[in-house]
Every structure is written in structure tokens, then in C-alpha cells.
Amino acid sequence: MAITSDYAVPIIDLESFPEQSKKLIQACEEWGCFRITNHHRILPAPLAAEMKAVTRSLLDLPAEIKRRNTDVIAGSGYMAPSKINPFYEGLGLYDISSSDAVEAFCTQLDASHDQRFFFFFFFFNSLYTKSLLITVIPLHELGFFGTHKVKFEVVLRDGVSRNAWFYRLLGLVSENYIASLSLYLSKLDSYLIRKTIMKYAEAIHELAMDIMGKLAEAMGLSTLSFEDWPCQFRINKYNFTPETVGSTGVQIHTDSGFLTVLQDDENVGGLEVMNKSGEFVAVEPMLGTLVVNFGDIATIWSNGRFRNVKHRVQCKEATIRLSIASFLLGPKEALVEAPPELVDSEHPRLYVPFTYKDYRMLRISNNFSAGEALDHVLVNCSQTAQA
Numbered sequence: 001m002a003i004t005s006d007y008a009v010p011i012i013d014l015e016s017f018p019e020q021s022k023k024l025i026q027a028c029e030e031w032g033c034f035r036i037t038n039h040h041r042i043l044p045a046p047l048a049a050e051m052k053a054v055t056r057s058l059l060d061l062p063a064e065i066k067r068r069n070t071d072v073i074a075g076s077g078y079m080a081p082s083k084i085n086p087f088y089e090g091l092g093l094y095d096i097s098s099s100d101a102v103e104a105f106c107t108q109l110d111a112s113h114d115q116r117f118f119f120f121f122f123f124f125n126s127l128y129t130k131s132l133l134i135t136v137i138p139l140h141e142l143g144f145f146g147t148h149k150v151k152f153e154v155v156l157r158d159g160v161s162r163n164a165w166f167y168r169l170l171g172l173v174s175e176n177y178i179a180s181l182s183l184y185l186s187k188l189d190s191y192l193i194r195k196t197i198m199k200y201a202e203a204i205h206e207l208a209m210d211i212m213g214k215l216a217e218a219m220g221l222s223t224l225s226f227e228d229w230p231c232q233f234r235i236n237k238y239n240f241t242p243e244t245v246g247s248t249g250v251q252i253h254t255d256s257g258f259l260t261v262l263q264d265d266e267n268v269g270g271l272e273v274m275n276k277s278g279e280f281v282a283v284e285p286m287l288g289t290l291v292v293n294f295g296d297i298a299t300i301w302s303n304g305r306f307r308n309v310k311h312r313v314q315c316k317e318a319t320i321r322l323s324i325a326s327f328l329l330g331p332k333e334a335l336v337e338a339p340p341e342l343v344d345s346e347h348p349r350l351y352v353p354f355t356y357k358d359y360r361m362l363r364i365s366n367n368f369s370a371g372e373a374l375d376h377v378l379v380n381c382s383q384t385a386q387a
């Protein structure tokens, strides 16, 4: 399949509405994907940066802790590297519009109890000094309690490292002091992580609602509300190495829900979306912006107007890539169907109404990952099946 590197995905300025309404609809119809700018009133840049630091620290946790992040609905919890996506792993939660669900996610991954002897200066410092990253070192692995031979390494952002004499000194003062300091910091760290996730969840949900509101208004459907639609959340890590360059990090897929807000890695590219001609277009990193993708439910809801964009992640360079995806899925209980305003004699209803839950099951149980399930819910298809 051809790949074009032209930067062509439309950019929508969220502060320029209703002027951008037409461009928004065009982007949904032509691409099923766009970048947004000027969303910082809702999701401030420092919060996005903090969430990225949290993403890194959570996905760096040991596998046994990550595995505590279990599914609430199929595919919503921890995804370990697999045969199909060997360099990818992700942690997730269903759904960020519920503060209880966010709380449960934080509790599942609260590493402070089992990891008393890990220092979490890494996150602590990256948040408050903005200049210093300190590697996290398990004290028991260093034999600290037996020997006092502690080596802490300070890693500056430019990658230069050196020994930190003050931590060594601290280690000589009292091992009890170190143990309690460690415990205190890990608790503080887990508190800060929790707070960041809570704030991010709230902001991203508000942002999704803002985009949906602008979309509905642009289509003349301004009385609709999407507030009670669940929003799945996933933090992604791609363990790319020199050997993986050129291979696929996440296989071609469409998202099952309506709309995905993606905080892609601002430094490491690799996301590619398929355009209408079937070519992959690289979605290059663009600092201070977010990507919005449309999924299968958007195609059904819009009576076939909006594209469910096929996309994948390719390994472009030998470095860790991180991203944060928030998926506005579909109505919780109500049927997914095009509003009456989008159905008329020229545009007859294309898809049979069904629940999001049933649609998700249809995708999962048949391994339909790239929009194939849509063909199975076509009105004509069900008439044929009933005949």
C-alpha cells in the first residue's frame, strides 16, 4: 500500500467557531480525522505534559502490577505485548466520565504499597523542578539495608548522568530515615499521579463534549446531548528498538466508538491514517495539538456520512513512543442510530439500530478490527438475512 508523507490531515481551530463548522464537517466526511488546536482553555498544556509523565511512569511499572488493571468491558484493561502487536502495551479504563472508575483505575495501579523501597523521585522531580530526572532504583536490589552501598544516579534531561553525593550522604545517615522518606515520597507520588489522572479525565471529557457539541451544531442538531456516553481511556507505550524500525507497532484498525481524542507523542511519529484513495498518510507530530479520529459508530450515527478512519502505528525510530487515547464510545443503553434529521428518501437509513455493547461484541467475537462489522449491520444485509 502506498504511503505519502505529505502533511494533509486538516487542522481545526477550536476557538474559531462557527467559522470552522464547514471545515469540520468536511474533515469528518473526507478524512474521518483531523488535528485540533486552541483546546488549551479546556486541556491546558501543562496538564497534558503532566499526563504524559504519568503515562510513562505507569507503563514503566512491573508487569505484575500492570496486570492488576483488569477489563471492565472486553479490551478495556491492560494489554500486554502480544503476537499481533509485540512492541505495544497499554493500560486502560472504562469509563473516564465516571469518577468511581477513574478512582478504581488509580487504586489498581497504586504501586506504593508493594513498592515501598522504590524511590519515585523520577516523577516528583520531573513535575516540580522541570529539569531533573532521577532514575528509580529499587533499594533492596542494591542491598542497601545490608551494606549501605547505595548508588543513586541523577540523570539530567539531556541524558548526562552523574552520581548524586547528597543521596549517598543521606544513605549514610540512617537507613530508617531513608525507608520512611521513600515511603513518604511514593505516597506523595501516587497522590500526584491520581490527581493528574482525575484532572486529565475531567478535561478530556469536557473536550470531547465540546467537539461533539460543535459537530452537532454544525449539522443543525444542536439539541442533542452526549454527556452520558461512556468514554474509554487508554495509555499506550510502544517499545521500539533499532530492530523494530520499519515494522508495525499497532496493526491497521478502526476505532469501534464515535470519536477518539488522541494525545500523540509530540516527538516520535509513526501514526498513519488511510486517506480516501487507500494511501497511508503520516500524521506527523505537531506540538500543542491533538488528533481526533472517527470510529465505526460515527459512520452509523451519521448515516454513512462520516468516515471511520483506518489507521495504524509504524515504528519510525528506535525509541519509546507514548500516546494517550480517550474514546467516546456511544450511548450507554440507548440504540445507536442516525437521528431522524439525517434520514430521508434520498438518504434512507443505512444501518439497523443496535446497542453499542452488541456492536462491540460483534467486532470482538468475529475479529472485525477494521470496520468490517459495519457490513453486518447494514439494513439491506439484515433484510437479506431475514428473507
Ligand SMILES: O=C(O)CCC(=O)C(=O)O
Binding pocket: 234, 236, 250, 255, 262, 264, 265, 271, 311, 312, 313, 322, 323, 324, 325
Ligand atoms: O498511538 C497512537 O498514536 C494511536 C493509538 C491508536 O490507534 C489507538 O489507541 O486506537
